[in-house]
Amino acid sequence: QITLKESGPTQVNPTQTLTLTCSFSGFSLATSGVGVAWIRQPPGKALEWLALIYWDDDKRYSPSLKSRLTITKDTSRNQVVLTMTNMDPVDTATYYCSHSLFRIRAFDIWGQGTMVTVSS
Amino acid sequence: QSALTQPPSASGSPGQSVTISCTGTSSDVGGYNFVSWYQQHPGKAPKLIISEVSKRPSGVPDRFSGSKSGNTASLTVSGLQAEDEADYYCSSYAGRDNLGVFGTGTKVTVL
Numbered sequence: 001q002i003t004l005k006e007s008g009p010t011q012v013n014p015t016q017t018l019t020l021t022c023s024f025s026g027f028s029l030a031t032s033g034v035g036v037a038w039i040r041q042p043p044g045k046a047l048e049w050l051a052l053i054y055w056d057d058d059k060r061y062s063p064s065l066k067s068r069l070t071i072t073k074d075t076s077r078n079q080v081v082l083t084m085t086n087m088d089p090v091d092t093a094t095y096y097c098s099h100s101l102f103r104i105r106a107f108d109i110w111g112q113g114t115m116v117t118v119s120s
Numbered sequence: 121q122s123a124l125t126q127p128p129s130a131s132g133s134p135g136q137s138v139t140i141s142c143t144g145t146s147s148d149v150g151g152y153n154f155v156s157w158y159q160q161h162p163g164k165a166p167k168l169i170i171s172e173v174s175k176r177p178s179g180v181p182d183r184f185s186g187s188k189s190g191n192t193a194s195l196t197v198s199g200l201q202a203e204d205e206a207d208y209y210c211s212s213y214a215g216r217d218n219l220g221v222f223g224t225g226t227k228v229t230v231l
Contacts, residue, residue, distance in 0.1 A: 037219070037220070039220070039222075046123060046209065046222055046223065046224050046225045047158070047166065047209050047211070047222040047225075048222060049211075049218075049219060049220030049221070049222060052219050052220075060216070060217065060218075060219050061217075062218070063217060063218055096165055096166070104154070104156075104171045104172055104175075105152075105154035105156075105171075105172075105213040105219065105220075106154070106156035106168055106171040106172070106211070107156070107158075107166075107168060107211075107220065108168045108171070108177060109168075110165040110166055110167070110168075111165065112165055113165050
């Protein structure tokens, strides 16, 4: 059974850097074809894909946020970390991590999400 | 990359069918057979219900079906049930540098 769980601060100040961790079980990021993605959702708004890291350490970023994002993986600890620099109140959202298969280009198993508020 | 366009709302009575459209461009929906659909109940994480335009993951009822024509994909929910009341989002692969363009979302109400 695949499960994912996001963790990190619930509040950050404007201009600070956000660091979120996705801890998962039931699969390995060393397995060919597997990836972990980050997706966010501002309150009452639509989903937005942020970044994805594949089993081979290939990293992809949303074109509109690429300069602010870094995604890394720790295969031995079953974790993926997302950092987002220069946080702004418009970045207030629920941040989700999800399991993804290269074969289907979809996000098939999601974590419960973690709400992050950007405010001073 | 602009979001895919979905109608804000759709509704139907129990047992009826409802179809949601998802309009993109030849760079996303029209260019690849990697359209997926997600169901999201209030306060919950999204759930994948359709991948690769029309494939249902294990456990998803066959009341949910997907299709695509040109730059527009569609999700049909047949035999509406109360538990189908939720927000629905489409998503499309848009090339190696844009793995997931999401739609604007559609709220489905079961009357």
